[in-house]
Amino acid sequence: MKLKIGNHILLIFGAFIMIVPFLWMVSTSLKTFGESMQVPPTILPKEWKFENYAEVFExxxxxxxxxxxxxxxxxxxxxxxxxxxxxxxxxxxxxxxxxxxxxxxxxxxxxxxxxxxxxxxxxxxxxxxxxxxxxxxxxxxxxxxxxxxxxxxxxxxxxxxxxxxxxxxxxxxxxxxxxxxxxxxxxxxxxxxxxxxxxxxxxxxxxxxxxxxxxxxxxxxxxxxxxxxxxxxxxxxxxxxxxxxxxxxxxxxxxxxxxxxxxxxxxxxx
Incomplete structure (x- = not known):
């Protein structure tokens, strides 16, 4: 039982490591240019800029x-x-x-x-x-x-x-x-x-x-x-x-x- 719990914890940790870059990519895609360059960085955008996706096509x-x-x-x-x-x-x-x-x-x-x-x-x-x-x-x-x-x-x-x-x-x-x-x-x-x-x-x-x-x-x-x-x-x-x-x-x-x-x-x- 303990071994199964340990395996699940390890798998969850590995999944977290794999998904964080993708979530950061999505978060950055919704930021303004100034906020994307901010130090220290913000996890979630202060201003959700969905216009970035339309601007990509333009x-x-x-x-x-x-x-x-x-x-x-x-x-x-x-x-x-x-x-x-x-x-x-x-x-x-x-x-x-x-x-x-x-x-x-x-x-x-x-x-x-x-x-x-x-x-x-x-x-x-x-x-x-x-x-x-x-x-x-x-x-x-x-x-x-x-x-x-x-x-x-x-x-x-x-x-x-x-x-x-x-x-x-x-x-x-x-x-x-x-x-x-x-x-x-x-x-x-x-x-x-x-x-x-x-x-x-x-x-x-x-x-x-x-x-x-x-x-x-x-x-x-x-x-x-x-x-x-x-x-x-x-x-x-x-x-x-x-x-x-x-x-x-x-x-x-x-x-x-x-x-x-x-x-x-x-x-x-x-």
Whole structure:
């Protein structure tokens, strides 16, 4: 009993540590500029300035940032779910030469920091003429080594007897993948989808380097524009951050059970 109470106290303390920065962000977004710079700082605004949220849309083309971010996120997520699941199906169900070697080579990509290949990727995209386009934002993120690994582990836990039964009924390999494997891998697909959405929505360095025009900015890069060289309008900055965070909070609240179940099931897959 004492151990359970101690665990709950520890979890509550950890949750408090995690939620305080978010609450401070919301509080700052409702302050005036002068109050946001006040020392010592105030926890709650003395004057609740909800106009900051409207001013965010007036100061920059925030709606365009939203549209670009949604397009980037949807493009990467849909492509990763399809391409990674196809590759995972091949590694989990098919037999071909050097299968394990190729799989290890794909996993080795996870050990390479993205910053290391940033300049070579920029050079390639420049040669293709894709800089400052949606091609540069979406295409390089359409495949994920982590996604292949995650789905392969899940696919290997689906009984192969289902494949054999489908083959006897005249189902093709793609039919097995589409009608047998994918419907039985919904938790893993949702988990990968959530991970991909979070990574794409919060991506900053890649869009910053690969785009240069105001018309191609995404939320992460657009919000950074509120930060000035000598002074920063923190209420506007925090208001923009709150507006960009809300969709991810709603998504996590709606799909948290699927995310947790998808991650938990990976621990029991062979």
């Amino acid at each position: 100061s920059v083309n925030f709606v365009k940032y939203y549209i670009n971010t949604i397009a980037l996120t949807l493009g990467r997520t849909i492509a990763q779910l399809f391409l990674c699941s196809l590759a995972a199906f091949a590694f989990a169900r098919l037999t071909f030469p050097f299968k394990n070697t190729i799989f290890i080579a794909i996993l080795s990509v996870l050990m390479v920091p993205p910053q290391v290949i940033l300049i070579p990727n920029y050079a390639i995209l420049t040669q293709l003429g894709w800089i400052d386009t949606f091609y540069a934002l979406i295409v390089p993120g359409m495949f994920s080594a982590f996604g292949v690994f995650l789905l392969r582990q899940f696919f290997m836990g689906i009984p192969k007897e289902l494949d054999e039964a489908a083959t006897m009924d005249g189902c093709s390999l793609f039919g097995i993948y589409w009608r047998i494997i994918l419907p039985n891998a919904t938790p893993a697909l949702i988990a990968l989808g959530i991970f991909t959405i979070l990574a794409a929505w919060n991506d900053f360095l890649w869009p910053l380097v690969m785009t240069s025009s105001e018309n191609m900015r995404v939320l992460s890069v657009g919000i950074a524009a509120f930060q000035g060289q000598y002074s920063t309008d923190y209420p506007l900055l925090m208001a923009g951050a709150v507006l960009s965070t809300i969709p991810m909070l709603i998504m996590f609240i709606l799909f948290q059970k699927h995310l947790i179940s998808g991650i938990a099931l990976q621990g029991v897959r062979r």
